[in-house]
Each structure stands twice: as structure tokens, then as C-alpha cells.
Amino acid sequence: MDRTEELAVGRRLLGHIDGRTTDLADSLFRNRVIAYSCRERARLERDRLFRDLPMFMGLSTRLAKAGDYLTEDVAGMPVLMTRGADGSVKAFANVCRHRGAPVAEGCGNARAFTCPYHGWTYDLAGKLLGTTDKVGFAGVDLARHGLVPLPAAERHGMLFVRPKPVQPGEEATLEVDAGLGPIAADLAALRLDTYPLFSADRVAPRINWKFAIDTFLEGYHIPHLHRKTIAPYFIGNCGTFDSAGLNGRFCVARTSIDTVRGVPEAERSFRPHVIALYQLFPNTILIWQVDHIEIWRAFPGRDDPGRSDVELTIYKPANTTRPDSYWEKNRDIAIRTVMEEDFPLGERMQIGFESGATEEVIYGRNEPSLVHFHSSIRRALGIPA
Numbered sequence: 592m593d594r595t596e597e598l599a600v601g602r603r604l605l606g607h608i609d610g611r612t613t614d615l616a617d618s619l620f621r622n623r624v625i626a627y628s629c630r631e632r633a634r635l636e637r638d639r640l641f642r643d644l645p646m647f648m649g650l651s652t653r654l655a656k657a658g659d660y661l662t663e664d665v666a667g668m669p670v671l672m673t674r675g676a677d678g679s680v681k682a683f684a685n686v687c688r689h690r691g692a693p694v695a696e697g698c699g700n701a702r703a704f705t706c707p708y709h710g711w712t713y714d715l716a717g718k719l720l721g722t723t724d725k726v727g728f729a730g731v732d733l734a735r736h737g738l739v740p741l742p743a744a745e746r747h748g749m750l751f752v753r754p755k756p757v758q759p760g761e762e763a764t765l766e767v768d769a770g771l772g773p774i775a776a777d778l779a780a781l782r783l784d785t786y787p788l789f790s791a792d793r794v795a796p797r798i799n800w801k802f803a804i805d806t807f808l809e810g811y812h813i814p815h816l817h818r819k820t821i822a823p824y825f826i827g828n829c830g831t832f833d834s835a836g837l838n839g840r841f842c843v844a845r846t847s848i849d850t851v852r853g854v855p856e857a858e859r860s861f862r863p864h865v866i867a868l869y870q871l872f873p874n875t876i877l878i879w880q881v882d883h884i885e886i887w888r889a890f891p892g893r894d895d896p897g898r899s900d901v902e903l904t905i906y907k908p909a910n911t912t913r914p915d916s917y918w919e920k921n922r923d924i925a926i927r928t929v930m931e932e933d934f935p936l937g938e939r940m941q942i943g944f945e946s947g948a949t950e951e952v953i954y955g956r957n958e959p960s961l962v963h964f965h966s967s968i969r970r971a972l973g974i975p976a
């Protein structure tokens with residue numbers, strides 16, 4: 592967030608605190624509970640949201656230098672991302688052209704990838720360098736059997752991939768700025784490329800993936816559900832929301848924001864007192880936590896709308912002098928709050944959704960980020976509002 596934006600958001604938050612108000616959606620939103628439990632709907636979401644759109648894959652520092660690679664199965668597509676000798680980021684289906692084994696596992700640094708099954712070798716640009724039995728595979732044109740490219744991009748210190756192969760006549764470079772709209776500049780100002788990864792945790796809660804995202808999109812529950820953990824540090828049910836196409840930015844104030852009141856307006860620094868949550872549609876919440884970056888990604892579980900795979904990553908500043916114990920503490924707070932408070936309750940809610948007891952859930956006008964998220968989903972799926 593740049594300085595002008597920081598002052599504007601700070602002013603809005605102070606105004607809300609004074610008036611006991613919050614940013615409001617135009618109207619409340621009723622969503623059918625089957626959005627969280629129906630198999631048909633889950634299939635549609637997988638095809639339209641998780642295969643057709645750019646997926647956030649992590650900060651650029653995950654692929655800091657030439658030869659760095661990472662792998663991940665993204666909603667059923669095995670993905671391999673690399674940084675080539677020329678510094679560019681590329682992505683491929685992590686599927687060997689011989690018989691389909693993954694050519695790389697985990698993450699690391701490599702000059703080439705050798706398939707573990709029969710030893711075919713690919714370079715960082717996905718080119719098939721050679722097969723192992725020259726006689727057995729005589730006639731196989733190496734140039735036509737490289738790894739299948741997926742469109743990829745590196746923008747504002749973030750990595751993106753579209754988990755659907757590059758189509759004929761299509762560029763291998765993804766366009767993401769247009770989709771990010773006005774928050775692109777905001778994200779650029781965060782200098783995300785200066786934050787290396789500190790930790791990565793994965794869980795598989797028994798909740799629909801959308802609930803894992805919902806939990807970050809309103810501060811209404813903070814004084815209630817989190818009264819023993821983070822509630823003392825935040826002003827509940829109070830926030831600003833700005834939409835950016837399908838994406839959005841939701842800001843909440845720490846209780847410490849009151850200390851700026853004694854400072855002349857132009858000299859105020861809101862940065863230590865405001866948490867900004869960037870909603871990168873469809874499945875990522877990037878949280879600017881003042882001195883570090885916390886990122887949550889949620890993926891639909893395989894074949895079950897009531898399950899998801901959720902990843903928490905913490906990125907610390909490159910130039911920090913703080914000991915690892917400090918970042919460990921931040922990771923613990925995030926895990927305790929979300930995985931021990933939000934998700935366990937969410938699992939109970941998922942049972943409620945699947946019980947058929949109620950037909951709808953209601954997102955209030957005081958939950959504009961939630962309203963926007965679910966409106967965006969309907970828009971992206973082509974479902975009438």
C-alpha cells in the first residue's frame with residue numbers, strides 16, 4: 592500500500608471506529624448451502640475456477656535463482672515451475688512424456704530433471720534432452736516430446752500458473768495485471784520479492800474450500816470466536832473493503848490504532864496498526880501482517896466437496912535481524928487461531944450444511960468482502976446472481 596492509500600484507509604478506519612460503523616455491501620447476500628456441499632457445483636468450480644484462471648503459486652522468492660524449481664498438484668494438475676538460466680519463470684505439467692511419471696518432486700535446484708521411472712531427461716525449459724534406450728525409442732522426435740507447457744507469470748513478486756495447458760495459438764505468458772486491477776499497484780508497493788519463505792504448513796480440514804476462504808473475509812466473528820486469542824488486538828466488526836474485479840482488499844484495524852490520534856494527520860503512520868488482506872481470486876488470501884507476509888491457499892478436496900487442502904505459508908523479510916523464534920511465534924498464532932478455532936467450527940458447520948436442515952446462509956451487509964467473494968464466484972461460474 593503506498594502512502595496516499597495508507598492515509599486514506601487509516602482515515603476510513605478511524606471514522607468507522609468513531610461512528611461504530613464499518614464498510615457495508617449494497618445488500619445482504621443469501622447463498623444456498625449446497626454451494627458448500629454439492630458435487631455438481633464442486634465439479635463446475637474445479638473446471639471454471641481452478642483450471643481457467645491464474646492460480647497464485649507463492650512469492651517469487653520460492654524460485655529465487657536460476658535452476659530453482661517447485662512442484663505442486665493444483666486441483667488435479669501436477670505442476671512443475673522452474674526459473675531458467677535466463678531468469679524467466681516457466682511452468683509445465685509435471686507429467687513425463689514417456690508414461691506419465693512426475694519428473695520432479697518437492698522443490699530444490701536442478702540443471703535438468705531426470706524421470707525416476709526410466710530416466711528420460713528434460714531441461715529447465717521443459718525440452719526433452721534424451722531418452723535412455725535409444726534403440727527402443729528410435730523415431731521418437733525429441734523436439735515434439737517436451738513437457739507440456741502451462742501458462743505462467745511472475746508479477747509484483749508473485750508467481751502464477753494456469754493449470755490448463757497452453758492452447759494452440761496461445762502465449763505461454765499469463766496476463767495477470769488486468770485481473771488484479773487497482774490492487775496491482777498496491778501489491779507492487781509491498782515489495783513482495785524481498786520476502787523469503789519461512790515456513791509452510793498443510794492441513795486437510797473437513798470443510799469446503801470456500802469456507803476456508805470465508806473465514807478470513809469478515810472481522811465480525813473476531814470478538815466472539817477468537818475472544819481468547821486475537822480478539823484483544825483487533826477492532827471487531829470494523830473494516831474497509833475495496834473491490835478489484837474478482838479480487839479485493841479488506842483492511843482491519845488493530846486496537847493500537849488509537850495511538851495515532853495524537854499525531855498530526857500528515858505525519859500519521861497507520862502501517863503498524865492496519866492488517867491488509869488481499870483476496871486473490873479464487874483461492875488465496877495474502878495478508879500483509881505489518882512485518883511479514885502470511886498467505887493462505889485453499890483447494891477443493893479430491894472428489895468430496897466437504898474436504899479441502901489448505902496451505903499456510905509465512906514469509907519473513909530478507910533483511911530481518913529477528914531470531915527465528917519470533918517468526919515461529921507468528922506461525923503459532925496463525926495456526927492456533929485458524930486451525931484450532933476457525934476450522935474446527937467450520938467442520939461443525941459443514942456437517943450442518945450437509946444435513947439439509949437449512950437451505951441458505953446469509954452474508955450481512957457488514958461482511959462486504961464475503962458478499963463480494965461469493966458474487967465473484969457466481970460471476971466466474973456464470974450463475975445468475
Ligand code: FES
Nearest residue numbers: 687689690706709
Ligand atoms: S515414465 Fe518417465 S521415463 Fe518412463
Ligand SMILES: [Fe+2]
Nearest residue numbers: 806812817933
Ligand atoms: Fe477467524
